[in-house]
Amino acid sequence: MTDDFEMHLVLPAPPETVWAHLREPELLGRWFGWHHDGFDAELREVFVDAVVVERPGRELVIAGGHRFTVDGHPAGSTLHVSRVSPADGSAWDPSWRPIEEGWVTFLQQLRLVLDLDPAAAAGTRHTVMRSGSPRAGLVTDAGPGSAWSARLFGPEELAGTVWFRTPHQLGLRVHGWGDGLLTIMTDVPGGEGRVVLTTYGRSDDAAAATERDLLRWWAGVTDTVPAS
Structure with missing residues (x-):
């Protein structure tokens, strides 16, 4: 992986459906992460406590590190995930790279959920x-x-x-x-x-x-x- 991280997915659902899957606990539970004893607490930590909504229905930032942007697309929606530059101008901490690979895994699980009946x-x-x-x-x-x-x-x-x-x-x-x-x-x-x-x-x-x-x-x- 290079020093930059961007992910772009075309999803088979309208933007409001994709946004709901990024915000509603029941829908988050259908695709995010893997099951363990602290799963519900993890959902809250990542998608409630660590989230700043910058444009309702369209854009949010998780843990100050990654911006998620939802837009319309002829096939449904696009979801663009990009790294947020540190506010103090410091170099990006490479220990985040495994976390970014985790987002790749999880968001492909989201794509799967939206593709299923x-x-x-x-x-x-x-x-x-x-x-x-x-x-x-x-x-x-x-x-x-x-x-x-x-x-x-x-x-x-x-x-x-x-x-x-x-x-x-x-x-x-x-x-x-x-x-x-x-x-x-x-x-x-x-x-x-x-x-x-x-x-x-x-x-x-x-x-x-x-x-x-x-x-x-x-x-x-x-x-x-x-x-x-």
């Missing part, structure tokens, strides 16, 4: 994350929109679409898991890699079984896997 997006979400250092050549090098299939773990052949690709991340939409999203991130300056799996509308038992298989696979394809 509303009933599916409102279904129970299961999201799991594990850190680690994945080995090179782990998964397909196909470009966004391409079909893919693989036996990533176990006997089941998974298939889907390459959802997005960046220098550090690959997102795979997995059709057999209710259009789940599997995101694999390689190491970034100041941080590790990680795997994030999000699915909707599956039973707790089915999601837990997939999670066990995923984490067993991840342990075998990473050099180190912290317990967190």
